[in-house]
Amino acid sequence: MHYDTLIIGAGAAGMMCAAHAARTGRRVLIIDHAKAPGEKIRISGGGRCNFTNLGAAPENFISANPHFCKSALARYTQWDFLDLVGRHGIAWHEKTLGQLFCDGSAREIIAMLLAEMDRAGAELRLLSAAERIEKATDGFRVALTGTGTKSGEITCRHLVIATGGKSIPKMGATGFAYQVAEQFGHAVTKTRPALVPLTFDPSALAWIKPLAGVAVDGRVRADGPVFEEALLFTHRGLSGPAILQASSYWREGEEITLTIGGSALFETLKAARQTNGRRDAATALAEVIPKRLADHLCSTHGLTERMGDLSDKRLEAFACALSDWRLSPMGSEGYRTAEVTLGGVATDGLDARTMESRHVPDLFFIGEGVDVTGWLGGYNFQWAWSSGWAAGTEIASRH
Numbered sequence: 001m002h003y004d005t006l007i008i009g010a011g012a013a014g015m016m017c018a019a020h021a022a023r024t025g026r027r028v029l030i031i032d033h034a035k036a037p038g039e040k041i042r043i044s045g046g047g048r049c050n051f052t053n054l055g056a057a058p059e060n061f062i063s064a065n066p067h068f069c070k071s072a073l074a075r076y077t078q079w080d081f082l083d084l085v086g087r088h089g090i091a092w093h094e095k096t097l098g099q100l101f102c103d104g105s106a107r108e109i110i111a112m113l114l115a116e117m118d119r120a121g122a123e124l125r126l127l128s129a130a131e132r133i134e135k136a137t138d139g140f141r142v143a144l145t146g147t148g149t150k151s152g153e154i155t156c157r158h159l160v161i162a163t164g165g166k167s168i169p170k171m172g173a174t175g176f177a178y179q180v181a182e183q184f185g186h187a188v189t190k191t192r193p194a195l196v197p198l199t200f201d202p203s204a205l206a207w208i209k210p211l212a213g214v215a216v217d218g219r220v221r222a223d224g225p226v227f228e229e230a231l232l233f234t235h236r237g238l239s240g241p242a243i244l245q246a247s248s249y250w251r252e253g254e255e256i257t258l259t260i261g262g263s264a265l266f267e268t269l270k271a272a273r274q275t276n277g278r279r280d281a282a283t284a285l286a287e288v289i290p291k292r293l294a295d296h297l298c299s300t301h302g303l304t305e306r307m308g309d310l311s312d313k314r315l316e317a318f319a320c321a322l323s324d325w326r327l328s329p330m331g332s333e334g335y336r337t338a339e340v341t342l343g344g345v346a347t348d349g350l351d352a353r354t355m356e357s358r359h360v361p362d363l364f365f366i367g368e369g370v371d372v373t374g375w376l377g378g379y380n381f382q383w384a385w386s387s388g389w390a391a392g393t394e395i396a397s398r399h
Helices: 012-021 039-047 070-075 078-087 107-120 176-183 202-211 241-247 265-275 281-285 291-300 312-323 379-397
Strands: 002-008 028-031 050-053 092-094 099-102 123-125 129-136 139-145 152-161 188-194 215-221 226-233 237-239 256-260 325-327 340-345 363-365
Touching (some): 012 107, 039 050, 039 107, 050 078, 078 107, 256 312, 265 312
Parallel strands (some): 002 152, 028 123
Antiparallel strands (some): 050 099, 129 139
């Protein structure tokens, strides 16, 4: 059986690509080994899908080549995707930092993509996997297996790899995209879990564990930008948006720096002392951060006296410690809980405008499998839409 285009991976990027590749009447098949399409979409954003970000821009992405993502992001923007969402009547709302979510369910985004695919005439086949891929004279030969299809071989002119990265293996994530890339002569940059909670050794956990469940606004920095969002203490270490963001820049053996209580904490504590010097330090600090955390920090730093008995020097030293609090994570929770995979198919082997291989004509790589990783907050979905659109429109334009 012959198709003009075979897309492997019915996730965000793959379905977006299929909807555009089939629009000029081409015969397009998209396959996935899962029993339902868009599973990562379904679970994202607490079931409401943080589908893009109003501020999506190239500086919100990590890659060995920070310029690679610019073309696709500029040609299919967050505003283009919002227009699509609007045409399908999907209600949405903005949360913090430009993050856009469905008012209803993430399933609405999946239904929208399926409707777009159906309108274009793309065919979806689930419970089907590519067992073997070979280059043919005019395209590719792909051996398919699975309960959703008859085992056998199909041929296609264009082949699109949209299988994502290694994150969340319980949903079937594998390194398939990297294997295909290497098979056809592409380099793969080192991969690692990203947007992932950080873990600590037993000595540090002895201090952290009593705070499990406490969330606090703070500033977190690894070897990259400073992120000002919530962080969460857990039984295994630290999580929360600020930690997940910093995890993409952190490397083993390095420190992270936390700021708790705000940059003006010293002035805040002095004002609290002047207002009521009879209170103990933990009570005063609890007006700025959660009480359990305030109690723990004051006890650890020996601030057990009343505020009126604490000198400027001691208050300033305490405030400085919380504004430059350095911790050394032992590792991360790994691909099991990582939202995305950092690294992937090296971009120097791909055309930034079309996502096509520079080594093998008619072979495309899109989405998370490529060495382009977004921040937390809808950026990775925008990369899926943009890269999927870039490949799909290029395929549709060919005769």
